[in-house]
Amino acid sequence: MTGPRRDPDMVRPYVRTGGQVRARDDVRLESVLVAANAPTEGLSPDARRVMRLFAGAGGGLAVADIAAALELPPSTVRILVSSLMDSGHLTAPVAAAGHQPDFDLLQEVLRGLRSMV
Helix, strand or coil: CCCCCCCHHHCCHHHHCCCCCCCCCCCCCCCEEEECCCCCCCCCHHHHHHHHHHHHHCCCEEHHHHHHHHCCCHHHHHHHHHHHHHCCCEECCCCCHHHCCCHHHHHHHHHHHHHHC
16 A cells, blocks of 8 residues: 555645635636735745746736646635735736726727627
């Protein structure tokens, strides 16, 4: 008989998330996040893996990209990312109010796209 398997897929999602079962409402798969300059000591191994992804990214990463890179379920990554946002390790950039496109312009683009079909 062999010893216990050391397969990372054998770890249950609630163990990876420290028992947390829900992510923040504003964390979606398409949410783009940016790493803050915060120390990673004391973080869980999976949280440190998330933070290491940002070291080589040179910018923001979407939650879906993080899940794919770590080969973890997206729901688990949403919870991990949510915890990292709460601790100040990750932030979600917010668009400035003055940089929103004009509603009339968006309507015109939509009409143009529909006319192409």
